Amino acid sequence: MTTSQKIKKTDLGKLLNQWSQEFTVLVPWRENGLATWAKWNGTDTSFIDWYRNTVVPAKAHFLPSQEEMFRFQKDEKGYHIELPDADEHKQLIFGIRPCDARALTIVSPIFEELYEDPYYLAKRNNTLLVGLACTRPCDSCFCTSLGINPAESIDVDLMVTDIGDQFLIEGISEAGKELIAGASEVKEATEADEAKAKEIKEASYQKVTRKVDTDNIKEKLSVCFEDEEHWEKVADNCISCGICTLLCPTCFCFDINDELVKKQGTRFRSWDSCAFSIYTKMPMENPREEKWRRVRQKVCHKFEFHPMSYDIIACVGCGRCIRQCPVNWDITQVLNNLPAKV
Amino acid sequence: MLLPVVEYLPQTVLSRLEIYMTLESEWEPRIVGFLCKWCSYAGADLAGTSRKKYLPNIGIVKVPCSGRVDPLFIVKGLRMGFDGVLVSGCHPGDCHYQTGNYRARRRLAITKEFLEYLGVEPQRIQASWVSASEGAKFAEVVNEVTREVREIGANRLFADERNGTKAAKGS
Amino acid sequence: MKEMEQRLQKEARALLEQGKVDYIIGFEPGSLKFTTTPLITKDKEDVERLVINPFIVNNLSVFLTELQGRVGIVVKGCDSRSIVSLIQDNKVVREDVVIIGIPCTGLIDLSKVELVTGKDRDELDDIAWQGDKITVRFDGEEKVFPTEEVLFDNCLGCECPTPQEYDILLGEPRPAAPNLTASRKNLEKLDGMSSEERWDFWKNEFSRCIRCYACRNVCPACFCKRCFVEESEPQWVLPVPRWQDNLIFQVIRNIHVAGRCTDCGECERACPVNIPLRSLSKRMYELVDELFQFKAGMDKDAVPLMTHYELEEAEDFIR
Numbered sequence: 001m002t003t004s005q006k007i008k009k010t011d012l013g014k015l016l017n018q019w020s021q022e023f024t025v026l027v028p029w030r031e032n033g034l035a036t037w038a039k040w041n042g043t044d045t046s047f048i049d050w051y052r053n054t055v056v057p058a059k060a061h062f063l064p065s066q067e068e069m070f071r072f073q074k075d076e077k078g079y080h081i082e083l084p085d086a087d088e089h090k091q092l093i094f095g096i097r098p099c100d101a102r103a104l105t106i107v108s109p110i111f112e113e114l115y116e117d118p119y120y121l122a123k124r125n126n127t128l129l130v131g132l133a134c135t136r137p138c139d140s141c142f143c144t145s146l147g148i149n150p151a152e153s154i155d156v157d158l159m160v161t162d163i164g165d166q167f168l169i170e171g172i173s174e175a176g177k178e179l180i181a182g183a184s185e186v187k188e189a190t191e192a193d194e195a196k197a198k199e200i201k202e203a204s205y206q207k208v209t210r211k212v213d214t215d216n217i218k219e220k221l222s223v224c225f226e227d228e229e230h231w232e233k234v235a236d237n238c239i240s241c242g243i244c245t246l247l248c249p250t251c252f253c254f255d256i257n258d259e260l261v262k263k264q265g266t267r268f269r270s271w272d273s274c275a276f277s278i279y280t281k282m283p284m285e286n287p288r289e290e291k292w293r294r295v296r297q298k299v300c301h302k303f304e305f306h307p308m309s310y311d312i313i314a315c316v317g318c319g320r321c322i323r324q325c326p327v328n329w330d331i332t333q334v335l336n337n338l339p340a341k342v
Numbered sequence: 343m344l345l346p347v348v349e350y351l352p353q354t355v356l357s358r359l360e361i362y363m364t365l366e367s368e369w370e371p372r373i374v375g376f377l378c379k380w381c382s383y384a385g386a387d388l389a390g391t392s393r394k395k396y397l398p399n400i401g402i403v404k405v406p407c408s409g410r411v412d413p414l415f416i417v418k419g420l421r422m423g424f425d426g427v428l429v430s431g432c433h434p435g436d437c438h439y440q441t442g443n444y445r446a447r448r449r450l451a452i453t454k455e456f457l458e459y460l461g462v463e464p465q466r467i468q469a470s471w472v473s474a475s476e477g478a479k480f481a482e483v484v485n486e487v488t489r490e491v492r493e494i495g496a497n498r499l500f501a502d503e504r505n506g507t508k509a510a511k512g513s
Numbered sequence: 514m515k516e517m518e519q520r521l522q523k524e525a526r527a528l529l530e531q532g533k534v535d536y537i538i539g540f541e542p543g544s545l546k547f548t549t550t551p552l553i554t555k556d557k558e559d560v561e562r563l564v565i566n567p568f569i570v571n572n573l574s575v576f577l578t579e580l581q582g583r584v585g586i587v588v589k590g591c592d593s594r595s596i597v598s599l600i601q602d603n604k605v606v607r608e609d610v611v612i613i614g615i616p617c618t619g620l621i622d623l624s625k626v627e628l629v630t631g632k633d634r635d636e637l638d639d640i641a642w643q644g645d646k647i648t649v650r651f652d653g654e655e656k657v658f659p660t661e662e663v664l665f666d667n668c669l670g671c672e673c674p675t676p677q678e679y680d681i682l683l684g685e686p687r688p689a690a691p692n693l694t695a696s697r698k699n700l701e702k703l704d705g706m707s708s709e710e711r712w713d714f715w716k717n718e719f720s721r722c723i724r725c726y727a728c729r730n731v732c733p734a735c736f737c738k739r740c741f742v743e744e745s746e747p748q749w750v751l752p753v754p755r756w757q758d759n760l761i762f763q764v765i766r767n768i769h770v771a772g773r774c775t776d777c778g779e780c781e782r783a784c785p786v787n788i789p790l791r792s793l794s795k796r797m798y799e800l801v802d803e804l805f806q807f808k809a810g811m812d813k814d815a816v817p818l819m820t821h822y823e824l825e826e827a828e829d830f831i832r
Contacts, residue, residue, distance in 0.1 A: 033624055034721070034787045052633065055785055056723070065723050066753045139545055139635035237551040239575065241727035243785050257751050261422075270753040271723065278743050291579075326731050326783035327571055328543035328550040413768045414741065414749050417761050434824070444822035451804050451827045452771050452797070459703075459796050460764065461712025470832035483832050499712060500757045 004189045004197075005169040009048065011185040012167065016040050016094060018183060023092035023128065026061065028054060037061065037093070048162070051095060052136055053318065057249035058093055058100050059107065062123045065246075066270040069119065069256070073264050087122045092179075095132040098153035099143045099316040103249030104129070105155045106306075106314055110252055119269075128175055131156035133197075135204050140319030142210040142332055148316060151204035161197045168197040212332045214303075214313065221304040223340035228292070230339050235295035237327050242273035244321035244329070245298060250314045253279075274298055299334060359403070359422050371491040373400045373468075374419045375428040375484075378408045380438040381473045382430035388477030396481035397488040400428065407431065409442030413453040416467060420457075421500050426466045426491035430483070433471040443471070462499060465490040514642075517615065517683040518565045521587065524613060524681050525560040528585045534611050535582035538573045539563040546635055547623055551576065563587070565683070567621040567642055572777045574599060574733040583609050589617040591667070593676030594775035594810025595733040600678075601810075601817045602773070604736055607678075614679030616687040619660065619668035621647065622782075626663050630656060661695055667778035667791060670696025677811055699792045715760060721786040722759035724752065728780035728790055729766060734773035734809075741765060763790070767797045772818025774798055775810045 007015060019025050020040055028047040029038030035054045056065075071082040108124060111117035133151035137143070143150050153159055157176030161168045168189055171177030180186045224230055245251045255272035258265050272279060274297050280288045288294045306314035315331075322330050359374060377383040383404050389396060405411060408431025419427040429450060431443040447469075454467045468490075470483045521539065528534045541552040541562040549569050552562055553576060565587075573586055574595040588596065593614060599605040621642075623634045630637065632651050639650040647658050661669060670693055675686040694701075703711055729735045742750045742762050750758045750765075767774075776798045781791035801807050804827045807818050 032787045033628070066755060138633070236553040237576075239727070239730040241730040241783070242723075242725035243727050243783075246723050246725050247785060255752060257753055259748075259751055259753075268751065268753045272752075273725070276726070278739075322545065324785045326727050326779075328545060328548045330544040330550075333544055414761075414765055417764055418749055421757060421761060434828075441822065444824070445819075447826070447828055447831065448805070448819065448822050449768075451830065452800055453768055454830055455800050455804070456764065456768065456771075456797055458708070459711070459800075460715055460760075460793075461708040461710070463708055468832070469830060486832070 002189050002191055002194055003170070004194060005171075005180055005186045006163070006166045006189040006193055007169060007183075007186050009045075009162075009165050009167060012045050012048070013043060014185050015180075015183055016045075017042060019092050019094075019179065023090045026058075026091060026093045028095045040094070047095065051132075052134070052138055053097050053100070053320075055320070055324065056247060057103065057318070057320065058096050058129075059103065059249050059252075061091065061093065061127065062104070062120055063107075063111075063252060063254065063271070066268055067119060069267040069269055071264065071266050075263075087119075088126065090126045090128075091123070092128045092130060094130045096129050096156060097134050097318070098131055098148050098150055098155070099134075099141075099318040100249045101129055101131050101153050101155035102146075102148055103316045103318070106250050106310070106312055106316070107252050109310060128158070128179065129156040130176070130179075131159045131172075133159065133161040133200065133204065135162060135200060135207075137204065137208045138319055138323060140210065140322040141208050141317060142212050142319060143317035144205055144208040145210075145212040145214055145332075146313060146315055146317045149201060149205050150208060151201040161200060163193055163196045163200060166193065168193050208317075210317075210319070210332055212317070212335050214335075217303045217313070217335065218307050220338045220340045221300050224338055225296070225300065225304075227339060231292040231296045234299075234334050235292035238275075238291055238295050238329050239327055240275050240277065240291055240294065241326065242271075242275050243324050243326065244331075245273040245275050246271050247320045247324055249316060249318055249320070250302070274301070299331065303335065359401075359419060359424070369496050371399045371425045371488050372423070373426040373428055373484075373487060373491060374424045375400045375402045375430060376405050376408070376411045376415060377402055377472075378431040378438075378443070379404050379406055381432040381436065382408075382470070382480065384474035385430075385472040385476045385480040388474065389481045390477075392477050394477050394481040396484040399488045399491075400484050407437065407439055407442035408446035409437070409439070411446060411449075413449060416453055417457070420462065420466065420497060423497055423500070425495075425497040426468060426487055428468045428470065428483070428487055430470045430472050430480075433473055436473060463494045465494050466497065514565055518563065520683050521565060521613060522560050522563050524683075525563060525585060526557050528611055529555070529557040529560065533583065534585040536580055537563075537585045537587075538576055538580075539587035539613075540565070540569040540571070540573075543568075546637065547621070547640060553580070565615055567618070567640075568623075569615075570620055570779075570782060572731065572733055572779045574605075575731060575779075577605050577610065577733070578736050583611070585611040585613060587613045587615065588676050588679070589615050589620075590671060590673040590676050591617075591775050591777035592733075593678050594673060595773075595777060596810070597678050597813045598773045598775065598810035598817075599733060599736070600813045601815060602736070607813060611681070612676065612679045614676030614682045616676075616682065616684045617668075617671070617674045618642070618687070619664040619671065619674075621663055622665040622668075624787075625665075626658075629658055629662055661692065665778050665782070666696045666698065667776050667795070668696075670776070672808070673775075673811075678813060697795070699789050700795060703792060716756055718788045719759040719763065720756040722754055722756070722763075722788060723786060724754040724759065724762070725785060727783040727785065728763075731779040731783045732770065732774075733777075734770035734775075735766065737769075741769075763793060767793050770794070771797050772801050772805075772807055773809050 025040040026037045027040045028051040111120035131153045137150050157173040159170045253272045254269045256269045302314040411429050416427045437443040468487045472480045525537045538553050540549040543550040547568050572592045637651045641648045647663050649656050670691045774794050
């Protein structure tokens with residue numbers, strides 16, 4: 001008795017079309033050589049062949065690079081605030097990789113526990129994730145060091161694995177199982193299909209060759225926190241751009257800005273990065289004026305401070321920060337070469 | 343309806359641009375003019391005192407020298423929805439500070455050409471040399487600039503919907 | 514290239530040993546295939562890691578303004594012009610740098626290799642330079658491409674393969690052979706458009722921008738301590754990545770670096786979302802040349818473009 005389903009690859013379009021009736025379906029898309037997300041256009045499933053991962057992570061669909069929070073105006077009676085219409089549109093992200101799905105699991109508590117962030121949560125609660133097993137990890141990937149199998153995920157609603165001319169579909173959440181409940185193209189998977197998927201998962205796991213030694217990483221970082229010379233060396237080729245942080249699926253910092261035109265105001269929030277020197281700028285002082293302090297903050301936040309508060313490392317090994325870095329600054333080398341041995 | 347005039351702190355430049363934006367009526371070209379206080383601004387004054395008539399579509403920002411005009415003023419003017427930007431200073435050789443207008447000329451040349459390359463219509467960025475005694479020339483410049491800007495129509499460069507009806511939401 | 518590399522290591526070691534420089538800035542192998550990473554070191558043992566290959570993409574002069582002391586720096590032609598430009602702007606003192614020049618044959622654009630091979634960069638086994646051809650090996654196959662197809666656009670139009678200014682030259686000077694048509698390919702497309710189409714093109718491109726500021730931070734000509742986009746009093750541009758603000762940022766950035774930009778192409782290469790920034794910077798580079806017959810970074814004694822003027826020059830646009 002098998003628990004999973006399958007669908008012919010050629011029928012994928014039909015399934016996506018069916019989902020499109022209820023959801024805004026987002027699929028991997030390539031434009032100007034850039035892998036990104038786009039609304040399913042009803043026909044093109046060519047991403048099956050080229051897609052490895054997107055440059056901008058799926059977090060952009062929950063915490064967009066910029067969004068309008070509300071509008072306001074001031075008159076003699078005070079401020080009037082006009083909230084945007086409640087965002088109730090349902091979206092379905094097809095093809096999210098296990099690393100990015102885990103990232104959402106890591107990030108969500110931040111918008112849920114300390115305070116409830118209506119903007120993030122509205123989108124998160126209205127979104128279903130259909131994971132796509134990663135069978136061709138990049139040479140910058142190191143997800144396995146963070147406890148992720150590139151072809152397996154429990155952070156999605158539905159998990160899809162390419163097993164040749166078919167996709168194996170595993171329902172993970174109840175909502176995910178419902179997604180395929182009535183689909184006519186979906187068949188019961190055989191034991192052979194499941195065996196094949198298992199084989200693919202194991203093979204994918206082996207394909208990730210970049211490793212990070214995360215044993216006692218919190219303690220190691222804590223010990224060398226004050227080692228200024230070390231961090232200066234680590235940071236010396238960084239150019240302080242925001243690529244590694246803005247494109248990081250677990251980075252969630254945002255900035256809030258008001259725009260006031262003719263007494264009509266709009267409040268925006270947009271991505272921010274601890275790599276920017278004005279990130280911590282305050283009147284009189286900037287505690288992270290020097291580049292090495294900012295680099296240290298980035299590393300320590302992910303591997304030391306976040307685990308202290310949430311008991312999980314805020315990195316999923318997607319490798320974007322390595323792949324996209326203009327100077328090839330590599331966090332795995334930094335972590336593997338910490339001076340402190342614990 | 344001659345628009346009011348301001349002094350030249352960056353903040354004032356910005357807030358003044360905002361005041362000019364509030365004009366509401368049927369579409370009429372709105373032009374912001376950055377005038378050097380030593381020449382073109384006095385030229386505008388002379389046009390007024392000598393009862394030269396010119397079109398009321400220009401809002402004037404007084405600057406200490408055409409050399410003060412940062413390309414950012416020009417781009418920001420367009421961003422805020424002005425249909426044209428005029429920079430006017432002293433004739434070459436007449437700068438109160440010796441060289442300000444020469445520097446302005448260089449900067450204006452690249453700003454104008456570069457913005458045209460991006461797709462800004464050439465008529466939107468205008469420049470003139472008007473001395474304090476050229477009241478008539480000032481009136482003529484304003485009329486000409488207004489006419490040219492009227493011909494190309496409203497500035498929808500920074501509007502989200504270019505051909506729609508939504509107004510350019512400035513910043 | 515191997516010979517150049519050995520000579521570089523020897524020279525760099527000597528410079529450090531003799532105390533002629535405090536730092537060496539060069540390239541060492543990167544952690545991904547076909548990449549290099551800047552090596553900034555005081556330690557003479559590190560010089561063994563220095564490499565020279567067709568992937569030394571960074572313009573290292575960007576690090577000069579942040580280091581104290583005397584620096585030995587490895588440069589390609591375009592990078593040397595950036596240094597010259599920094600000297601013009603009094604940002605770098607000529608005597609404080611020992612310029613180690615590479616007569617440059619051009620750099621390989623991995624995005625182009627991906628395009629012609631249909632493979633991602635990490636799936637390629639080898640990229641080798643043979644004469645005027647590039648051989649790429651993948652899946653047990655070998656494919657040969659003319660350099661024109663895989664070099665960076667700006668390299669194809671390079672006017673200055675031999676550094677403009679150097680103390681040590683690692684090899685024979687190379688004559689310039691700019692292929693303008695090839696290097697202007699993207700610009701030509703824009704030239705053929707109407708103003709409206711061009712504006713819409715840029716509007717679309719800049720709607721992708723995430724404001725990571727990599728274009729600004731990799732640029733040696735962008736040396737302001739505080740960028741105008743970071744000003745909040747008055748706030749000319751919001752730090753919010755709306756296309757309008759992104760576009761204004763880029764327009765003004767290009768105006769600020771007019772006469773300083775040497776067409777090194779770093780802004781476009783660094784952009785994570787593939788905005789064709791060189792189509793802007795190259796146009797500004799051409800404009801400056803057309804209007805004022807000025808090319809950035811060619812003469813260290815030249816007066817910086819924007820601090821200077823001629824009595825008679827382009828003004829037919831002024832009434």
